Amino acid sequence: MTGDDAIERPYRLDEMTWRDVEAALEETETLLLPVGSTEQHGHHMPLGVDVFMPEGICERVGERTDCLVAPPVWYGVSPHHTFKPGTFTVESETFQRYVFDICASASEWGVENVLLVNGHYLAQDPELDVVVRELRTKRDVQAFHVPLVSVFEDAANEHRTTEVSFHGSEFETSLMLSLRPDLVRMDEAERVDPPEEALPLTAYDAYGDNRVGWALSATDMERLTEAGNVGDPTAATEETGAKLLENAVSQVTDLVEALEAGQSVV
């Protein structure tokens, strides 16, 4: 719904009544669930980054389409970040069941498509992949796992200036400068380089061929970084963030519109 004469339509479930939801379900069968984590993001960013990013993207998709946006999942699988205070983590199985149950309840009242928009990408990808399979095979829900790195990949490759952006660095900091500049302390941002001598299949970058990146321990992370981030957040800009954001919003919007038009994976 776009244009100056568009009627404002509620899309955030936490601000709607059940009758609003009932009316919205006449127009849409799609629910976006921002899934994040509350965890350390270096000296320069707050603990809520992994929720603020997917929530900001989902809200913009909610403005552009008829879909609904669920309250986010604030706690995720973050055992590797507990070496700094303020990080919460839940067991893999607990997390899987919780996210599955949230989505399964939405399927009870008419939601047919669920997008798990994952701000804590890499680390909880395996769990969300399993949730997607369970929703599809057990509840006949058209579920998708949408890690942010996948939906802003084109813009990231085109506009990045650093070789390593792994955690709390160029990508996340740029997105936060675009979404919540009030919460970013650029004067406290520190560059942290990963080890030069890395084993094969352990490249430390969001797009690196890193087969253990989702399975790091708190001890591994403590060895990797004193500040908490891995990569160079000082290279982040609001402009890069706006490009990542627009890329992500348009990709997710395309997926929602295709699903609403009746397309499916098969």
Ligand SMILES: [Zn+2]
């Ligand atoms: Zn993060």
